[in-house]
Amino acid sequence: APDGRYQPPPSQEHIADMKATYDVNVFGSVRVTQAFLPLLLASPAARIVMVSSYLGSLARASGNSQSPNVMGYGSSKTALNAISLAFARELAPHGIMVNAAAPGYTATDLNAHRGGRTVQQAVEIIVRLATLEPGGPTGGYFDENGPLPW
Numbered sequence: 001a002p003d004g005r006y007q008p009p010p011s012q013e014h015i016a017d018m019k020a021t022y023d024v025n026v027f028g029s030v031r032v033t034q035a036f037l038p039l040l041l042a043s044p045a046a047r048i049v050m051v052s053s054y055l056g057s058l059a060r061a062s063g064n065s066q067s068p069n070v071m072g073y074g075s076s077k078t079a080l081n082a083i084s085l086a087f088a089r090e091l092a093p094h095g096i097m098v099n100a101a102a103p104g105y106t107a108t109d110l111n112a113h114r115g116g117r118t119v120q121q122a123v124e125i126i127v128r129l130a131t132l133e134p135g136g137p138t139g140g141y142f143d144e145n146g147p148l149p150w
Helices: 014-043 060-061 071-094 119-130
Strands: 047-051 098-099 141-143
Touching: 014 047, 014 071, 047 071, 047 119, 071 098, 098 119, 119 141
Parallel strands: 047 098, 098 141
Antiparallel strands: none
């Protein structure tokens, strides 16, 4: 997302831009997970946290949300949520927990530092999910307050 807030309307979104977003947010996450899977399977406490977004929630997008129009970015995070769930199902028998985290609108280069959260605040949910105790949740979508609607 050029400024992290506004995109052209869906009818004018460039496919090349969407492909670039999907390549990072979706296919990049799959590539990294697949590459590290042998090490994760050998670990006694492996955890995978996919960094999603509130914009990946179909429930929020279809409700009264004031979410900005970011079709490529939002749909890539929805796809990432589905991928998180697919890996969670596959890896649960191996004791590997896989979850998606929504860190919130964070001040980063992606949005010209307009986000209302610091990076330190945003990583709290990611670290919490990465350090879950055995028996913790898997196949979920969370922010710092708990489970989010898909």
